[in-house]
Amino acid sequence: MKAVEKTVGFIIERIERRGKNILFYLKHLGRSDNISYILLVHQKMTGHLLVGKWQINGKKLTPLEPQTFIQKVNGYIHFILKLDNGWMIGLSDLRKFAKVVFGEATVIEQSKELKQLGPDVLDVGLEEFIKRVGSRNKTIYQVLMDQSVISGIGNIYASDVLWEAQIHPFQSAKKISKKELEALWLAAKKILKLALKLRGTSTSDYRDTAGEPGGYGEVRYVYDREGMPCFRCGAKIKRIKRAGRSSYFCSKCQK
DNA sequence: TGCAGTGTTGCTTC
């Protein structure tokens, strides 16, 4: 793809995650201008980055390992960053929703995908969390998923965070007490930290950069557990679909 | 076999 050609001669200075966006900060080795560039990747539904090794066979770039990368190169890899140290980074994406943007850092930073982002869930302090989340006149489930309020929480973690905090997903965010918002803030940090530690959730296609499934799928408190017993009170987990997204919760212990 | 459902987001419609 084009962005691969555009990044020839660049070095990766650092990689950041901001909400659900992954930012590769790049600089050009041969230029004295010292301008930073960003390669932004949003994995959306089924995208995931894989790291593997490559070699040149004739003119063909051949992946060597890991096995998952090799299997996917002929199928779902739509983008490859080939590094001169023998490694490469590929973007696998079954449904092709993922987004890749490349440009000068100052421009990308001002783009709406980054400028509209609220603070990352793992960075936000309690006071700001309460101010931002508690002021919205929407359901708490909607607010948690709204990346302009707090970034980094998607459908799986929204359900699990609300279960952990014992808050009903369709409770109005405005009506939640400060004490409950604090519990929610703690729950969000706890669940997202755990999910990161376990390298994400692989109910379907998602894999970590080594091609291994993430471990959060085995933890999942409520997400995709409709009809199964609540781990806290034993009542059956419910699923309600709104605006095309399913939220899962325990109607007995989430108020 | 067909269709609802899937980790996301943004645009359109009412």
Place this chain on the structure above:
DNA sequence: CGAAGCAACACTGC
């Protein structure tokens, strides 16, 4: 304005 529908796409499971 908000809520809902739908589109992008490909596959799984009931």
